[in-house]
Amino acid sequence: MNTFVLATHNQHKIEEFNAILGELVPGINVIGYDGPEPIEDGVSFAENALIKARAAAAHTGLPSLSDDSGICVDVLGGMPGIFSARWAGNAKDNAANVQLLLDQMSDVRDSDRGAHFTCHIAVVIPETQEEFVVVGNWPGTIAREVHGVNGFGYDPVFIPEGFEVTAAILDPAEKNKLSHRSRALQALADRLSS
Template structure:
């Protein structure tokens, strides 16, 4: 019997490697590929108003287009004093999608007068599994911490240089990738998704 193929809605090879490792840890033997395996399928517009909605939009679109089970995630930084913003707008907070430096600098400017006691924030990730028949599951992961006043660290991306996880003295960007993956919001969400993948994809 051929190995079940599972598509992850990303063109980021690092995410594919991360999920492969998590599925392997869970004892799942799946042929996991990224969206770049299907270049003819256009990227999905993230029109949802929550991380879960956006993750489901991407997972369902891939599942319908390929007739294969699909996984997608959506994540961002939620700052308590900003009422949960940037949230789903994290990647385009400064106006242009994916400009990490501009997003980071704008957020730091907005929080410049906020004292440490009120700089609590968390990374949030929703991971969704969708099957071609419309079956869906969503799980969440969260990494709480405090926002630094200045960036530190050269690892990671996005807001990693300013979020210091609770119980840590380093920012996410100062952690070794393996350390970060062990506690990250995405790692938590993907690990929570693994047993659902097992149930839905490997049932007799």
């Protein structure tokens, strides 16, 4: 069980999973998924991750991984949450999502700008019919304006705990060691090793 299908068409995510998980679990290989995308109609990160991993496992017959991740802002009651990618109404429009979040928080005091990135990784193993979900959280705050060009999504407005710059300013290798996805992948590596 060294090869896992990652239920995504996003090459960047495949590379990130391989870079992080490859260091944690030697010999593991994460490959892309070429099947149909299921409808993500879950009401939580875990449910949506399982929907995608189950679809990839059913389509390929291989052990499958999927993640569902987003940003959760304290003052917004945990939103955008599972709607992070579509916060401004159009999926994949990162700039609009970020701008809407900044607009919604324009009057929020610095002391109330807490947030965290979260990543839920689902694993489905058809051979044993095993399913589980691991979680990684990355705490921080929301900046008042966009800074940096690295990363994607809300990285330009997310200041990780212990830093004074956004995740989009961090070196990608440094971000990979700190991120919510890295933390979830560490939990996954621990689970696979046991």
